[in-house]
Amino acid sequence: MIERRTVFTAGLAAGASVLVAACSSGQTGGSGQAGNTAPEPPKAKITAEPAVDAKDAPVNKPVTVKVTEGTLVEVKLTNPGGEAVPGELNAEKTAWTSSEPLGYGKSYTYAVKAAGSDNKTAELTGAFNTVKPAKEVRATLNPADDAEVGVAMPISVKFTAPVKNRAEAQKALEVKTSKDVEGAWAWLSDRQADWRPKEFWPANTEVDVSAKLYGIDLGGGNYVKADVTTKFKIGRNQVVKINTPDHVMKVYRDDEEHASYPCSNGKDADPNLNTPNGTLIVMTREPVGDFSNPQYGYTNVKKKWACRISNHGEFIHENEENHGNIGKANTSHGCVNLYEKDAKAYFDSALIGDPVVITGSKASMPTTSDVLDWLLDWKTWQSKSAI
Known part of the structure; x- marks a missing residue:
């Protein structure tokens, strides 16, 4: 944590009350004569949180210094570098609160003085240590x-x-x-x-x-x-909707159709190669995407105007090599293929976070990636809260 110089020279922290001045009285023995009475301790009582000698003090809670039967005259809370931690007194000068988080694994030192209602001075000194993370x-x-x-x-x-x-x-x-x-x-x-x-x-x-x-x-x-x-x-409300058997990708703005593009989606006959059902989002926009996949026998495959819509491997992109099937048949390995001019037009209109709603496939998008937010219904989503 960055430690800055204090605005006000006043006080340290935590839960210790200190009385300065002796507090014993007695009589002399033997001669039977009364002895001298020790001075009364000051009435002002200073407490601090964290207390003097505290260990593992939290760093995200303010340090407080308070006094009863008196007012705070001087409050200094010093970090290991010798700099004062900033803080503020209340209007009554009975409480001081730090205004800056503390650092991990550090020792802070108090030097506090208060004037009591009896015109005597009380002091609090000492140090505490903050928590040190593993x-x-x-x-x-x-x-x-x-x-x-x-x-x-x-x-x-x-x-x-x-x-x-x-x-x-x-x-x-x-x-x-x-x-x-x-x-x-x-x-x-x-x-x-x-x-x-x-x-x-x-x-x-x-x-x-x-x-x-x-x-x-x-x-x-x-x-x-x-x-x-x-x-x-x-941004603006834009939603892509694809019903895979229709071979059409429709773009809606404010619930009205804004554009319509012929497309070829994942192979209908093979659920492993479907463009899976689900509400996905645009995750990246890549002017040129690498679609090499040795598992299916193709390498060094580059396609233009690629918008990733899942971590499962699906994109919306141009594929002029599949030109004859676009708008007619689903022959891709899961991506949404568009003509180059349409892919460019959609790419230019897309924002990260735009929804892409896919229906009509035999397979549904698995909930295995780190972007599954819209694949869960609202009740299931709420059940994943920790509080």
């Missing part, structure tokens, strides 16, 4: 900042290590939208959580996602390295 895990968010995406685009959080405490991680995820949108998080694996709307996004929705994951214990001593955020926009 491993710092990186989290990433997709879509990226400022992206414009299609109406089926999911939000995806991925981790570089398995997440055991999924509920705690999910509580740190927040989605804000400029339009009312019902949606939910679902864990698609122990390293990935996706958020998708119940129905396709409303066009032109602005989306703000925050994953305040820093300091979250993922389990097994793994902690997230840093918070991540993203802001992106949903």
Whole structure:
């Protein structure tokens, strides 16, 4: 964590109360004469959280210093580099709160003074240590900042290590939208959580996602390295619909037909080579795609204007070599083949996250890839939430 100089020289943290000044009294013995009474301790009592000598203190909670029967005069919380951690006093000068996250595996030192209602000074000094992760895990968010995406685009959080405490991680995820949108998080694996709307996004929705994951214990001593955020926009409403026996790919804008292209889809007779049923999304746009597949006897096969629609191997792309079957017969190995001019026109219109709805095939898309969001019904999707 970046540690900056404090704005206000006031205070350290956590749950320890300290009285400075002796607190014993007694009488002299032997002679029977009364002895001197020790000074009264100051009335002001200082507490801090984390307490002095605390171990494994959290890094994602503010440090607080409080006083009763007095006011805080000086609060310093110093990091290992000797720099003060910034924080603020309340108006009554009875509480100080840090305003910057702490660093992992570091020692912080308190130097606190308070003026008591009895005009005596109380002090708190000492140090505490923050939690030291066994491993710092990186989290990433997709879509990226400022992206414009299609109406089926999911939000995806991925981790570089398995997440055991999924509920705690999910509580740190927040989605804000400029339009009312019902949606939910679902864990698609122990390293990935996706958020998708119940129905396709409303066009032109602005989306703000925050994953305040820093300091979250993922389990097994793994902690997230840093918070991540993203802001992106949903574009126009465009949906592709393909009923494979029809040999036609139709493009809809706002539920009205916008374009229609003859196509050749996966072979009808072989379910392993069908263009499988399901709601898929455009995942990549590649001006030239490599479709080599030695398993089926072809190598160094390059096709233009390729839009990937699954991690199962399906694309929408030009295939002039299959020109005679386009619009007439399904002869591909699963891809949607178009004439080159049509493939270019569609490619230019497509956004990452556009839905592609396929029906009419003998086979359905398997739910084995990391982009299966729209292959699950809403009830099943909700069941994958950790909270």
